[in-house]
Amino acid sequence: MNGEAGNLNNLTVEVPEDDAAGAISGRVAAPATVGGILRQAREEQGLSTEAVAEVLRFSVRQIEHIENDDYQALPGATLVRGFIRGYAKFLRLDPHALIAQLDAAVPQNSSDVRPPSSIAGPVGVSGLGGGSVRMIAVALVVLAVCVFGLYLFVEADEQVLSQAQVQLEQVNKTALPAGNSQTSAESQSVASVNAETPPLLAPEADATVVALSEQADVEPVAISAPVVGLLLEFDDLSWVEARDANQAVVLVGEFPKGTRKVVEGKAPFTLWIGRASAVRVSNQGRVIDLKAFTREDVARLTVD
Amino acid sequence: MFGFLRSYFSNDLAIDLGTANTLIYMRGKGVVLDEPSVVAIRIEGGPNAKKTIQAVGKEAKTMIGRNPKEISVIRPLKDGVIADFTVTEQMLKQFIKRVHESRLFSPSPRIIICVPSGSTQVERRAIRESALGAGASQVYLIEEPMAAAIGAGLPVSDATGSMVVDIGGGTTEVGVISLGGMVYANSVRVGGDKFDEAIISYISRNYGMQIGDNSAENIKKKIGSAFPGAEVREMEVSGINRAEGIPRKFTISSNEVLEALSEPLNQVVKAVKDALEKTPPELGADIAERGLVLTGGGALLADLDRLLTEETGLPVIVADDPLTCVARGSGIALEKMDKLGSIFANE
Numbered sequence: 115m116n117g118e119a120g121n122l123n124n125l126t127v128e129v130p131e132d133d134a135a136g137a138i139s140g141r142v143a144a145p146a147t148v149g150g151i152l153r154q155a156r157e158e159q160g161l162s163t164e165a166v167a168e169v170l171r172f173s174v175r176q177i178e179h180i181e182n183d184d185y186q187a188l189p190g191a192t193l194v195r196g197f198i199r200g201y202a203k204f205l206r207l208d209p210h211a212l213i214a215q216l217d218a219a220v221p222q223n224s225s226d227v228r229p230p231s232s233i234a235g236p237v238g239v240s241g242l243g244g245g246s247v248r249m250i251a252v253a254l255v256v257l258a259v260c261v262f263g264l265y266l267f268v269e270a271d272e273q274v275l276s277q278a279q280v281q282l283e284q285v286n287k288t289a290l291p292a293g294n295s296q297t298s299a300e301s302q303s304v305a306s307v308n309a310e311t312p313p314l315l316a317p318e319a320d321a322t323v324v325a326l327s328e329q330a331d332v333e334p335v336a337i338s339a340p341v342v343g344l345l346l347e348f349d350d351l352s353w354v355e356a357r358d359a360n361q362a363v364v365l366v367g368e369f370p371k372g373t374r375k376v377v378e379g380k381a382p383f384t385l386w387i388g389r390a391s392a393v394r395v396s397n398q399g400r401v402i403d404l405k406a407f408t409r410e411d412v413a414r415l416t417v418d
Numbered sequence: 419m420f421g422f423l424r425s426y427f428s429n430d431l432a433i434d435l436g437t438a439n440t441l442i443y444m445r446g447k448g449v450v451l452d453e454p455s456v457v458a459i460r461i462e463g464g465p466n467a468k469k470t471i472q473a474v475g476k477e478a479k480t481m482i483g484r485n486p487k488e489i490s491v492i493r494p495l496k497d498g499v500i501a502d503f504t505v506t507e508q509m510l511k512q513f514i515k516r517v518h519e520s521r522l523f524s525p526s527p528r529i530i531i532c533v534p535s536g537s538t539q540v541e542r543r544a545i546r547e548s549a550l551g552a553g554a555s556q557v558y559l560i561e562e563p564m565a566a567a568i569g570a571g572l573p574v575s576d577a578t579g580s581m582v583v584d585i586g587g588g589t590t591e592v593g594v595i596s597l598g599g600m601v602y603a604n605s606v607r608v609g610g611d612k613f614d615e616a617i618i619s620y621i622s623r624n625y626g627m628q629i630g631d632n633s634a635e636n637i638k639k640k641i642g643s644a645f646p647g648a649e650v651r652e653m654e655v656s657g658i659n660r661a662e663g664i665p666r667k668f669t670i671s672s673n674e675v676l677e678a679l680s681e682p683l684n685q686v687v688k689a690v691k692d693a694l695e696k697t698p699p700e701l702g703a704d705i706a707e708r709g710l711v712l713t714g715g716g717a718l719l720a721d722l723d724r725l726l727t728e729e730t731g732l733p734v735i736v737a738d739d740p741l742t743c744v745a746r747g748s749g750i751a752l753e754k755m756d757k758l759g760s761i762f763a764n765e
Contacts, residue, residue: 171733172709189578189708192571196711196735200723213738 148198148216149183155205156181170200177201183219270406344377344385344417345396353388387413430755431514432530432748434565435545437495438587438610438715440475440509441742442517443749449742450517454479455587457509458491474512483630497607498534498562498589499541503548510552529554530752532744533763534589535561536605542763558755559763560748562586563593563603566713569747570737574598579701580708583690583726584744585716587611590686592693594701602696606689610715612682613638620678621657625668629657638719641672644683645721645728679719686716687729694730709733713743 156166163177170177179187180201185194195213202209346354348369356365358379365377371392377383387393387404390413395402397417407415432443435455442451453475460472472489473481481491494505518525529549533542542559549557566584567574574580575598584591587610594602614634621627621634629637633655641651651672659666690710697705710732712723717740726734737743751762 169727171727171731173707190571190573192711192737193708193735195738196709197733200733200735 147183148212148219149181151207151212151215152198152201152205153181155207159205166201166204169204170197172197273406343398344381344383346373346375346377346387347394347396348373348375348392349394350389350392352390352392354393355386357384359383382416382418385413385415385417429518430528430530430752431517432745432752433510433513433549434532434562434745434748435495435506435510436532436586436588436744437493437498439741440513441745442513443745443752444517445749445752448749449745451513452742452745453513455495455509456482456491456493457505458485458489459505460489463488471508471512474509479632482632496588498586498605498609499537500544500548503544507548507551510548514552514554526553526555528556528558528755530558530560530748530755530762532562532565532748533559534605535563535591535593535600535603536589560751561591561593561600561603561763562589562605562744563591564595564600564763565744565747565751566591566737567593567595567711567747568750569743569745570711570713570740572711578708579697579704581693581697581705581710583686583710583712583717584714585609585686585712585719585722586714586744590689590714590716592689594693594697594705596701596704601698601701602693604689604693606685608682608685608689610635610638612685613642613679613716613719616682617642617675617678620674621655621670622660624674625657625670626660627655627657627666627668628660629655633657637670637675638679641670642675642679643672643720644676644679645724646673646676647721683722683725687726690726690730694732706732709735711735711737713737713740715741 156163163174163181166172166177167174176188176197179185180194180197185191188194188197195216198212198216199209202212344356346356346365346369348371350371351368353368354365354375355363356377358364359382360380361384362379364379364383365375368388369375385395387395390404390408390411393404393413395404395417402415402417404413404415407413429447430445432445434441434443438455440451440453440455441449444450456478457474458472458478458481460470462468462470472478478491481489483491485491492502492505494500494502494509500506514525514527518527531545531549533545537545546557546559562584563582564574567580567582570582572580572582572595574595577597579594579596579601581592581594584593588607589605590608591603591605593600593604614631617634617637618629618631621629637653637655641653652669653671654667654669656665656667658664694702694705710726710730712726712734716722717736723734723736726732739746755762
């Protein structure tokens with residue numbers, strides 16, 4: 115590489131391109147690349163790469179890489195640009211023009227700043243960082259979903275309540291003649307309605323029960339005899355678990371369509387019905403609407 | 419209470435609060451402000467003497483040395499740290515307001531701000547407090563050599579040593595960085611200001627002339643150099659002859675400026691040599707291969723790279739756009755601040 119300096123002293127003669135860059139093909143054609151320009155300027159001033167290395171303190175190897183435009187062999191764009199700038203200044207060339215030409219040829223990389231790979235996960239920023247803003251957004255969404263769910267639940271409850279009130283009115287109609295005004299209209303749930311009504315109903319006719327079950331939007335059930343205790347009727351295959359007041363399992367298992375099961379034991383019963391849509395529950399002959407206790411077709415309820 | 423909302427509407431900022439210049443980098447926009455760190459304050463007369471800010475930045479800088487006694491022109495930072503807390507806070511507030519377009523919310527950005535690596539806890543706290551006082555919702559500190567290295571494009575996260583020499587207005591910071599942390603950092607209170615002072619005292623001593631700060635800075639920028647060059651340049655300067663008390667003109671050459679600058683330059687060279695001495699050998703080998711990188715306004719002093727090359731025997735390269743390296747580096751840190759913890763400095 116240094117050997118060609120002798121040839122190039124006589125620059126009017128066409129020099130065959132003999133190096134990797136192939137940049138120099140004669141005086142008239144200006145070298146195309148940054149490295150070529152630097153090499154030409156150095157050789158015109160009669161300097162060797164060793165002499166340049168002596169001043170700039172870069173190694174001869176690095177200077178050769180620059181002159182061959184072999185930027186991959188040099189560590190990083192910052193070094194390449196700084197080196198070219200220093201080299202150009204030393205050769206009294208315009209560094210800006212060379213850097214501009216370099217920009218066109220080699221994209222400038224920005225500093226790659228990243229957390230050390232050995233550290234797992236991002237480092238938390240105390241207080242309200244961008245992460246916490248995201249957290250707040252998620253929290254707001256969750257809150258909104260909860261509020262909506264609560265609203266639906268309350269509305270469903272109100273439906274049950276109004277149904278219960280309708281039932282109560284009917285009960286009152288039948289019960290009042292008996293002179294019993296125990297049924298306060300302010301009953302809170304079906305369960306409590308069930309708890310209070312049986313004593314009233316007991317002396318009365320079955321007709322009321324039938325009327326009530328019609329009111330509850332359930333197929334009328336013909337009840338031939340007064341039913342005591344908790345009755346489960348299966349319209350389709352369903353799984354059921356029932357526990358009595360002592361939490362002892364009194365009924366458990368899968369029951370096919372058409373089964374009628376009477377749960378016996380000490381009230382209140384805890385019921386867990388795997389397929390609420392397929393099961394009708396009645397307590398002391400009063401039908402319990404499972405819809406209020408059902409989530410995803412699984413009903414959980416306590417019956418007094 | 420609504421600080422987090424306001425900060426949501428504000429753009430995060432990285433601030434290079436320098437002795438000479440303050441630069442602000444806005445997230446997603448780049449360097450949006452570059453002004454001298456100068457404030458002109460008008461002190462009104464009367465019994466309740468009120469102080470109002472007359473000008474900030476470039477406008478205030480032109481007033482240096484030309485002010486009547488009602489206006490005091492202050493450079494609130496000295497040697498890289500805050501010398502006048504209240505004025506710094508006001509200056510920052512003005513600058514932050516200037517870069518914020520939104521008028522609906524008063525700006526309350528998160529701010530990354532640079533501190534000299536050698537600054538004390540008290541000085542760092544003062545910088546943090548003044549940024550909070552200027553309206554920041556949160557303040558993160560980053561040491562200047564780290565910011566400069568990131569801005570210069572050095573591979574700070576790699577397991578290779580990088581050495582950066584940041585010559586600012588008030589301080590010279592030398593840092594050796596590897597694996598995202600500072601292996602060695604030192605800061606000496608020598609910078610552009612000390613160069614100017616050296617020129618002023620040289621002219622006073624040798625010519626019996628008094629010149630102003632701005633003239634000294636002009637001399638340094640035009641004909642100042644750190645290494646004897648082939649050509650000698652000259653410049654005409656005017657000042658006040660102390661013996662006669664009359665303004666006079668005289669000519670000063672680049673060799674004389676070089677002589678004037680030799681003392682502060684020696685301190686810079688000493689700081690660099692100290693750093694090299696204390697660098698572990700593995701990193702030293704990397705630096706010998708890659709060279710040390712000059713950033714900051716001082717890197718623009720002609721042939722400073724040459725001086726350091728001669729003194730250390732190592733390759734020295736000047737970073738791209740050295741004046742904005744620290745601001746750009748802090749800006750890059752800002753863009754990735756949620757992922758980076760180790761590069762930020764503690765108080």
